[in-house]
Amino acid sequence: MRRITAWCLSAALLLGGLSGCGTARQSTAQTQAAVSWSDMQPTDSVDLEYAECFSVDHYDGGYSLITVKDDARYLVVPENASVPVGLDADIVVLQQPLDSIYLVSSSVMDQFVALDALDSIALSGTRAEGWYLDEAKQAMQTGRIAYAGKYSAPDYEKILAANCGLAIENTMIYHTPEVKEQLERFGIPVLVERSSYESGPLARLEWLKFWGILLGKEELAEQEFARQVERLAPLAGQAPTGKRCAFFSITANNLANVRKGGDYVAQMIEMAGGDYVFADLTDNGNNLSTMNLPLEDFYAGAKDADVLLYNSTIEGVVHTTEELVAKCPLLAEFKAVQSGSVWCTTQSFFQQSTALVDFVLDLHRVFTENDPADLQFLRKVE
16 A cells, blocks of 8 residues: 555656546535535624634534634535635634644644544654643654654655645745645645734634534534633733743853843733733734843843743753853843743744633742742743
């Protein structure tokens, strides 16, 4: 079988990627009579409280049209339902059930776990050792999920052999458009998710609803999102703590990498009652959420911060004050270092996309308690 698949792959590539070998996912058997897209009208829309980068319209028969801002439209077609005739050329058809997924956008994995949909993923764009989510790491170690190459160099043979039904990418795929085009030529729909373009933490979390619709778990997604938002209720209306906080890492070339003002991490600091010291740091001409500062500028902005949060996801974990000061001797003069209020994020921080509320609650405890223990995302730098 692998020999046949390999031959088909080679032939398809030589012929411009035609999917005639039959290795790409074929649509589920359709038992419903064909309907005309021009005759279909939306019945209602999904209520989104925070997210701005997608919208969803429901149609009779269980169809859902998802529009991703500045990108694409996706029609979710129920299992055994027919694909409407006369669809607009730009609409990508996603026929349920969506399984054998090739997941490249790592922040999505945690949302699939929250929706009890890990079994829908067959292939990963991250190796086992690159996962800090226990569920994902274990699934790869046991062979339930296989590594199929990173976004720029997918293993087409493995993807085709798995009868892949959907590739979930982030916007990095636009740096290698030929990969997206090749997957599509094989008959594999490509969905480019944009949750990282949401400005706030709850907006990012609300993408649970997006995946719930795709996976046929819309009610569960609504419930989980509401549960997470409710956990923040005790913080609503509380007075600011007055604690000034910096979130940073020190790069290999001796710069301080910080979040821009208005970034979702900065917003979480404020939601927890803190005051982000670089709140006035504005866009420097790109869409990145971070920027590198000379150490002198970082010193000027953060030396009097009450709390320092070291981002371990970029340059690795810092365990001791000595390790931290070794990276940047100037830090020895910082108020938070001298008072012992330096914390390091766990390396799972950015992959645990459904636990943003936990990070806010962790921060609130750091701001209001004396050496809180058993935090989920923060470890004290001693």
